[in-house]
Amino acid sequence: MKFSILVLGAPYSRQSVQTAYRFADAALQRGHSIYRVFFYHDAVNTGNALSQPPQDAASLPALWTELGQKHQLDLVVCISSALKRGVIDPTEAARYEKPAANLAPGFELSGLGQWVDACLNSDRVLTFGA
């Protein structure tokens, strides 16, 4: 089955980013495919490469980057949710004259149209809430 995943919760505040990761990993291991993962609302912080958890906790951005690279996943961070929360890629950092960019490898910034497209091209969509 072809899934798309909407993630809403903030990493390290809500369980949903972790749960979404475990779902994606399990689905891929069972031979399902994931058309797109869309990080929206507070979940955009999952794409923040500057996040540094304590040594005994997993790095959620790194986990997603690794899973994405292993399975060629389309990991999209909603641009309008992300910019106001300080998650930014080099192109947007240049456009808005910000001193740095921090989008983690394997993620891309894009618009809500990417999520609508994902809904139209997947067998099922799942929301991991806030």
Next chain:
Amino acid sequence: MPSFLFVCRKPPYGDSLPREALDMALATAAFDQQVSLFFTGDGVWQLLQGQDGQRADQKDIAALISAMPLYDIEALYADSSSLRDRGLRLEQLLPGVHLLEPSAYATLAAESDVVLNF
């Protein structure tokens, strides 16, 4: 045409999720999809007439919901049991909102291609 149902559960202010849910609904309609919104639980407070988000330094959620028909979103539903639980009546809600009994909601959800919960 695929149909999208947005289920809105949160009160209008204090969290940006309700607003971002409405932004997504509007974007979905802008991509020529059929969109319905169902307000349930504390989400029904989003529909109240006379709210003033600016007093909380927020954009007004009611103004956004009132603009929905301009984007061809006519299907705005309030959960009748959530209204009853809160002592609210349909007349207190924004124009264009319809009441939906729980059984009718089950049918709406079953008939929608994509259901998104906020």
